Structure formats: C-alpha cells, structure tokens
Amino acid sequence: MADQTTDVLVIGAGLAGVEASLVLANAGRKVYLVERQAYFGGNVIKSEEVFPNLECATCMIAPKQSDVIENQNVELLTLTEVKDVRGEAGAFGVTLLRRARYVSLENCIGCAACFEPCPVTAANEFEEGLSQRKAIYVACAGALPNAPAIAMGECLRSKGEECTACRDACMFDAINYEDKDEEREVKVGAIVVATGYRLSGAGLPDRLENVYNAFEFERLRASNGPTEGEIRTRDGKKPKSVALIHCAGRREKGYCSQVCCRYLAKFARYAFDKLEGVEVHEFIQEVSVPGKDSQRFLETALEKGVKLVRTKAVPGISANGSGVRIEFQANGKSESDEVDMAVLAPAIEPGSGAAALAELLGIETDGFGFFRTAGSEPATATRPGVFIAGCNSGPKDMQTVVIQAEAAAAGVLKMNHKDTETGPGEETQERPAGSGDG
Amino acid sequence: MKGKRIPVDGSVNDTLRSVLALLLKATDAVMVPSRIPSKESFAYLLIRDPKLLEAATPLAPVMPVQGARALQSMGRGRGGLPGILCVLRPCEARAAIELFKRNQVDLEDVLLLTIDCPGAFPTRDYLGNPEEFDRRFEEILQGKQDDGLRPDCKSCVGFSLQEVASDVHIGLLRGKPGEVAVVHRSDRGERLLADAGVAGDDGISDWEAGVEKEARVRTGARDSAFQEMKGRAAGVDGFEKLFADCVNCHNCMRVCPICYCRQCFFDSGDSVRLRAEDYFARAQHRGGIRFPGDMMQFHVGRMYHMALSCVACGACEDACPMDVPVSRVFAFVGAGVQEQFGYAPGRSREEAMPMTTFKEDELHAFEDAGGISAPGTTETQSGKSKDQDSEGKVE
C-alpha cells in the first residue's frame, strides 16, 4: 500500500522507551520518541542505586540517554503527548501535541542563570514535593535534555504580569514567551507504548509527617535530591529507627507488585549506609524474591541487622508526635512499634492517563488498568501494529522491562511489511490467566 | 615422607654427580651447572653424554646465571623433543615455574630437580679467589657456617622443598661424611626415580627436622632483614637513598629471570626517548633532574611488573656493579604483595598469577586505605606523600 511506512512511534521515554528506541534506531528505523515530561528517563532516574549491583542509576542509564540524544534516527520530543491515532498497522496517522517549553533547545546551553531571578516558587513534583522549584525549572540536577521549561500555569505572566526576569538573565536568547502548544502530524507503521507506572495511593494512610512512600525515600537518598543524599525526617533530624512496610495497597489492588521486597531490601541498605546505629524494622507478610540474584541481595541486606517481623496483615500506621506508630498482629498477638520514620511500598499501577491512551490506541486493558498483552506474546498489544514495553503492562523489574522493550522492538522489526516477509506460524492465541504453562 | 638415602662418597657434588648419572639413564638429557674450562666460573650445560657429567657441579658455589633464564633460552615449543632433567636451586625452579605461567618456558617433558641450597657466594667475591671460595663452599656443604654468603641467601626461607613444584628433590644431610636423600615430588618424578633405580623407602625424618630447624633460623634472619629494609626504605626519601648509587645500567633487569619482555619498557623510546623540551620542562619545575633520567621510575616500575613473582634469588643484586641492595628491597616488597594476594611464586604450576584472575572477595585490607603492612607483620607503614612543591628537589 502506498501509505505504508517503517517509521515507529515510541510513547514514553523511560527505561523501556529508550531501549526500544535504540534497538529500532540501530536497525535503521526512524523513531519518534515522545515524552510528556520536560525531561526523560522516567522513574529510573529517581533512584540513587539500583538492584542487583547497587550501581548508580543515572550513571548506568546516562550512556543510553546520550545515545538517544545523539542518534540521527531518534527524534526525541519532550513535553509531547499523543492526541489522536488513526489508520492501521503499517500506516498509522498520529497527531502529536507538543506543549510549549518557552525555552529554545537549540539556543539554551544549560547554564541555569535563569533560575535565581525567577520570583515564583512551587513544589517540585520530581522531588515528590520534598523541595521547591521555580516556575522556570529543571526536574533535578543532571536532567536531560539539559534545558529548563517554564510551568506557565505558575508563571506570573499567565496572571497578566509582565515579568521578564528569566529572559533578562539569559545571555543566549533562549527564552521565548511566544512559544505555543503545537500539533504535529506524523506517519508511523508501528507504535510502542512505554508509558510506565506510578505508585498507587490505594491502601495508604492519609498524609503523615514522617511516613514516606518509595519515591520520596529514593529522593531523600539521591545525591542530587532535596537533602543531597542524607536521610532525614521532616524536621531535619537523623532517624534512629526506620520501619519498612511491605505490601501497602496489595490487598486493595489485588496483586503483588513484585519489585518491592527487593527495593525495600535496598532501602534497608540505604538506611544502614547513611545512618550509623540505625534500627531497621521490616514488616512483611510474604517475602517474594524471584530470580537468581534476588535472594542473595535480600540476605546481604538482612545480614546488616534488619529486624524482620512477619505480620498477619499490613500494619496500621498512625502519627505519634513527630514519630510513627506501627500497629500489627504477629504470632496471634496485637503489638505495636514506635519508629522515627516509616517507608511504605505502595502498589504499582499504570501511569496517569493510561485508560485514555488505551482508548486512543484501540488496545485493551485488563481489570487492573494495565495494558493487556496478546496471549503468549509478551510485548504485543491487542491490536496489530501496537507493542507494549515496561510497567504499563504490569509491575516488573528493570531487567524484565529492558527485555520486554527489546522484544517489542523485535515485534516491530518483524511486522508484515512490503519489504519483509514472515513465515507462517505467527500466533496470538488468547490464553486464560493462571492456567497455561510451566 | 620417604626417600632414598645415599651416603656421601667423596664430596657432596661427587655423590650428586653419580645420582645424576643414574638418572641420565632414565631420561634423555640433563641440564646442570658445570665448571667452565677456565675453572673460574660455571655455566649451564645440556648434557646427553654421561662422560660430560664429570664436569658437572650440581651444587655450585656461585650462581652467575639464574637457572630459569637458562631454561628460558632453550626456547619454547618443545613438543616431541627428548625429555630433560633440569638441575636447579629451589629459587631457580620457582622462577622457572613463574616463566612457565607466562609461556616463556615449556615444561613438557622437562623434569625439575631441586637440591637443598646452602646459599651462594657473591660472584665478584668468588672471582677474586676461586680456590679459596671453592674450599669454603666444601666446608659449608659439610655443615660449617660462613658469613660470606650472599645476604639474600642468608635470609632465604625457600632453601629446601618448601613451596616449590619440582619433580624430584635431593635433600642434604650435612656432616662428615654426610648423606643425601632423594625424594620424588610428583608422579613424573616418582616414575623417573623408579626407572633409574634411585627410588627408596627410607625414613628421612632426621633430614626433615634439620630442614625445619634451619628454616626457623632463616625465618628469623629474614624477619630482621625485612625490618631493616622497612626502616631504610621508609618514605620516598628513604627509597631514593637506597637507590642513590644506581647508574641505570639495567643489569638487574637483564639477569632477573622474571623479566621476560622482548624489550623492557624502560629501554623503550616511550620511556627513555622523550623530547628535550620535556626534560627541560621537568628541570625547570624541579630545579634540576639527574641523567640518565627515570631511575626511580625504572625500579618502581619493574617492581610493579615482577614483584608478585619475585623468588628472592638475588641474581639482581649479584649483578649490580654499584652494590645497590636491589634484591633485598625487591624481596621485601615482593614478600609483602605476595602475602596480600596469598600467592607464592613457583608453589604450583596451576596456581594462576593474581593479575590474571579477578576475585570479588579479596584485598579488603586496602578498602580503608590504612596503608600496607610489612610482610609477616600486622603493623602498617604510613606512606608519606611526596611534597606538593618539588622545587629544588633533585629527581
């Protein structure tokens, strides 16, 4: 058909999107890598260290990010979302909406001179509200692309004031208040959906002072975070005791999020590394550490002296002054524990907007809102030409995310196309959950 | 352990020669130090004709050529060639094994025979009066002490069959008349002794006790030698003082069996042929530099390259024209690094050199940057850092 194209759209530039894009780009495909945030790297760049080798997450993924930026075949479009999808496999017409950055990526050299003069402050979402940012901001030190964006909703200009503080400070003519949201049409033959995940609020107590969720704790530990890597309570003190709570939200959501036992072991390591003499209390129901590296990882953490408590259900958490009270059932008795800080492992759910995106793409989701994969094809959505990679199809660890992303790329590369020929035998049978194969 | 006891008939070397004669019947050739015609030195000879054994001096009073070097110069790629029995001092055998690990010595059909080593005299001393030193060596073989032996020999703890993967070992029961004990150390060695009719089942515990006693003496001597060296080598200043007389002749490197490079890096253009402007720049900043340059870099660099395999044979110091205590320094450092890696050069052919393996779980002592302990001790030696301004400091 005349309209067919081999170009690919990858939605989401986190770990999965980056990997899929690079595999496709190296195969010679043109890739539109679309990311709705002003920075890319997804959730992975929030962590200081990652399983299994506890290497620096940003250092680990930096070469891939550089590759994305420099690769001639990848067009990275930040602050961009998918507005509409028409057509079919081999010839999708996609409407992209690029939101105004108000900063020119060509002219900006990333000198950060525009931040200081800005009079507006707001909570920094990347830092989970643990620190403030300006209206013109980058998510964190080292975020890529190395250029800020203006959150126009907060900017004084949107309230009618003629504030030009940032533009006045810029020596490179990089700030453009006239920038506008812009639609753009692209034609692609395949789409890879890699929109990632967020932490669910299900089953979590209301905001308590020294109770943190996983991302918040990661940002405390991050050397480019709000406390430059120091673990502190909200009033700036070093906690003498930390409670790690597993499975917050599991019962409410109805599934195991799979990676939390491992990252809580990592959090135990964080606490022991940064807080001399700290007590770490871990509250678990089931310990789930599949994979050949996981058990040793857990054991190494436990060896440092974690007090492991098996509870009947997720403990109740309440404030106790500035501390946290943990109430739980263990060995048939009701008990309670007082700690300075508690960290929760919430359930993992698809990123915001997943349902709407699924509808737009014409793909199915499962009962939990995750994008459904087609039967025994782990990286294929329920519509031809659409592939899936990452935690938007279910919680999974980084290794599995990358594997799925590469498999999604394989799916794209193997698609029926005028220049390729596939053999018979492509099956996409539906297989009911829970039965099937061992 | 059991072996074959043979009474000394004549001199120790006479007896060793007759043992070799028997062994030569069960192998194709023997490589053994032999007196050269001028009677003033010794060289390694490869002997197939038993008559030539008469000139052999299996235990020579000097070691002008390290036996492992002799083995190395025989070339590689032996496959199919006749078998050789190689007579070596224990340090030479260890060095040979270290060269084997580096593909420089082919041990296929080569059997290593080590002999208890009482030590050797400095070659220069010997050459001054060969007859006198020959006589003194005979007395040493009969059990007498002699302070004229090389300093490294006096503190050598590997003088017998400790930690050397030889195939046959001949122990000396020194005395008048004295005995030798022939033991096998490997399957091949056992077969050779059996084929040659030199196998035996005699008890040799008196010899073993003697070795242990001597080992204690030597260990004490080594500990003091290391303590002394630790004091003298303290800091960069101490180190420089030790090598102050060095004239950069590189003799030590040339005679060292472990130094196997086709061209030593420190002889290469990258090391000694920098541009004049570079030397001038250095001189300008330091006030002055000595020539030939890079003397310290040569020694420290060579140490870095070979210390893990240093067998403390003393060939380097023996060859130094300026009496720099090279071997004593290198043996001290070598022992220290070998201890850190739990490695003993020459102990086993299968033991991989530390630089060719990676173990996640090792060298924890260095994680806290506390410094390096002197070998055999637990104290740390604080490394004094070189002054930041080196104005006026001669290299």
Place this chain on the structure above:
Amino acid sequence: MGKIGLYLCECGPNIAEAIDLDRITAEIKKDAKVAGIERFKLLCSEDGKRFVTESIKERGYERVVIAACSPKQHQATFEQVVANAGLNAHVFQMVNIREQCAWATPDKEQATSKALRFIRAAIGRVRYHWPLEQKEIECSPDTIVIGGGTAGIEAALRIAQKGRKVFLLEKDEPGGTRRDREWMAARVDALRNNPLIEVYEHCKIRELLGFFGSFVAHLETREGNEVQLKAGSVVLATGAVAFDPTGLAGYGYRELEGVSTVREFEKAASDASDGHPKSVAVIHCVGREKLGYCSGTCCVEAMRVARRVKEASAETEVTEFYRDLCLPGTEHDRFYHETAKTGVRFVRFRDIDVAREGPGLVVRYRQEDGSSGSVVADAVVLSAGVAAGPANAEFARMFNIPLDEHGFFQSEHPVLNPVGTVTEGVFVVGGCRGPAGALDATAQAGAAAGKVLSALVPGRRLRLETRTSEVAEALCVGCGICVAACAYGAATLNEDRHIAVVNEVLCRGCGNCAAACPSGAAQHRQFTTRQMDQEVTQILR
C-alpha cells in the same frame, strides 16, 4: 608534526567571565606548540561550527584542540565539524573548561590555572594522535539457535525473515520442557514449516569458532555427517533442568512411596484410572536452600496441582505447605484466593518432614512461632525449583561466557544488556540464563531477536569500533597476560607466531590489555603511552 589549532570557546559569559582567556592565550603562545589560537563566543552555534570548519581548512590545521564545555554535551558535535573540514575525527581532542573549571569554582585564578593545565595536556596529547580508520566488515545476517525448547523456538520464529536464515540445533527433538504440550506441538509445527529455518535434530556441536558477524559452528548430525554452519550471531537457549530432590533429607523422595515431583504426580494422575487419593500434601520451596534462589514459578505450579486435584475430586483434602508465597504477575493473587476458596488449606512452615505412617505418609511441620502439627496424606507432591543445566559449562567454555555462582550464563549486564553476553553476537535466553517461566523465556527470546535483527542487517556491513587496542608484534613475547585481562575474548594467542593478537571486531577499547602488558606491546590506539605521558606531564608541571 602536524599543525595544531586551538579553539577557545567563551560560551557567552560562562567561560569568558570565569576564566582569564587572555592569560591562557598568552601562555599557550609562549609554549609555541600551536600554530594558531582562535577564540569564539559560542562554538556550538551554527556560526561557531561553520567558523571551526572553515578556519581548519583555511589555516591548514592537522590537529585540533577545542576548549569548551563537557564532551558529553558536544564531543559528537565537534567531531562532525572536524570531519566536515576533511580531517579524521580522531585527531581532535576536546577539553572541558566549563563544567570542570569555570563552573567548578568561583575563584578565577584557580579556574584559569586548572584550565591552562588541561589545555596544555590536550595539546601535548593531540600531537601524538593519528587518524584512526573506521573499518567495516561483511557479516552474515544468519543466526544459529542452540536449543529447541520454548526460548529457542520463539527466538527462531521471531528472527526468521526475508534475507535471514536460522539454523536451530537441538540435541534431541524440538519441544523442550514446556508443560503445555499442545501449544508446544503447534509451535514445533510452525518451526518445521518455516522455509527460512533449518532444524538439525539429534546433533552434537563440536566447536564454535569465529566472532560476531562470522561465526562458524562445527556439528555432527545424527547420521554422523560433519556439517559447518556460518552465521553472524548465536542464540544460546539450552534450558534448565528441574531440581532433583533425590537425597534431600526430610522429603523421602525415591525412598518413600507416594512422594513425587509435580511432573511425576501429574503424569501419574493422567495415567491412573483408579480412584483419587483421599489427601494430598503439596510442599513448596523444595531444594531452595541448596539452590540459593527462588525460581519464581514453583508456588504457582504447586497451586495448579491443588486446583487440578480439586477439580478431579472435590472431596480430596489438599494441603499446601509453603514458606513464603511468591506470586508474581497480576493474576496470581486472585489465583491464590480462588484456590483457597476451593477448600485447599495453606499452612506456612519453617521445618518440614515427610515420613511413612501405616500405608500412607505423614507430613510433620513446625511453624515460625514454634508450634507444630502434622497432616496425613496419601500423596506428597514436591514443588521444586529449577537448576542450571549441565551443558552450560561446556558452552561457557566454547563461547567464552562466564557462568554465575549458580551455573547459569551471565548476561553482559543485568539491566543494560540482559540477553547479551561479553562475547559480542552471542545471546543467552530462557532457562540457561536463570529460572524462567514460559512467558519469561518467550520475552527473552523476543529480546534476543530484537538485538539480532537490529545489529545484523542483510546487506549492511558491520561498523567496527575505531578506538580499539592493538599489539605490536615486534614487542610481544606471547606471555598471554593480556589474554587473561580481556573480558571480551578479543585478545588471543597466536600459537604459531607466539604473539597476542587483538580481534578488532570483538575489541571494545577498554584498554585492560594495555594496562596489563608490562612491555608496552599492547597499546590502546587513543591512549598510547606517549599520549598519556604527555597528558600527565602537562597536568603535573
């Protein structure tokens, strides 16, 4: 000696105000080593880039140093600019005087001194840079897949397409150990019917030679013929084996009648026509201590046994003994709850023991709180994990791939390259890589397919890394230390010439060999002794 051009970027005020570029210019002029010093406001702008390209041509520079921002920002940019001027990209050296100097301290004096050292170092170094040739080689787009189980078959089916052949080598018959035999039969059919896939059954692999882009496999077919297959990539899919509980104390496997593994139990259940057991005990985590890891599939498998027993006979009592329930995936919590609803009893244990009691068996257990109990059972089913296959060691040797402590193949990096290995072009998928269920194995097979389809394209030559290492034959004495130091199998000993040789296809340019070589025979092309010596000398002067 080539004419050197030095470019100083002001980066607007960022460098110009933080560093005394006049002083740097004067000092460099005094050194008299560069032919020209060019200063520009913003070298990365379109004007700036054009300026660099034109001035290189005009002034005839043969070596270029650009002092500006971080190479991470613009190394690629300036390499292109230099290439546009007709020079080889490798005679150019970039110096970071922004992030590492101007932005590192407010002290202008210190920033300038540091920048001066860096620039001198780059000038010293670049004198010894040589053009490096970008080499390309022909490669085969075909693939050899070793192993005909789920992972191997899925990889083969995903890779086979126009312009590529797949050779699937299997020591027995394709089909592997997947539980769903019907599904598997369909896949094996697809495999056999695919005209682009050649299946060699009952074959033995004698040796594998070559490297990425041109591997050669020598095999012996079932008829005893020697066959040579050429391919550009290899996918290892040799699978895992079920953990064998024989000899494991306390379970009575092969000692007590009625104790069986899951597979044995299912087979017996499907064969048997006489009645159903009155009670069944299913024990999880069998062999876990020995294995040292959780296989991730056995809890679910154990529950499936319970479900099938209950489906066949609702009255049969089924007890599931577990330590921790591992229920990955979004469907398995629900599966667990539904299983419990069918009346299956779940008992958490710390210690367990199976013994004979009368005609049947008794399972005695102790719990975490110290309490104990026992359950009588007609049948005890052991749900055990998976272990690394025995063939792994031989393949590890053949392909130069390290095994981990459990005997599984190691990926090059768990996150950055999970199905690749240090041996470029060789991929590991499925059970041979670690415990994997069928969907995991399929995903990994897909991942390997993605990497293969992307790296080797029919008609496209393989571009090699330019910044590699080489061994000078005249200096090399064949000691082999560099061979041991190379993690990628790129350095090997040529036995005839008794020297080491670096394979440029496999060399990743890490420089380990150059660091390990005592004589300087092995050198990294962009980090030669001379280059580094100059850099260090100029930094320290």
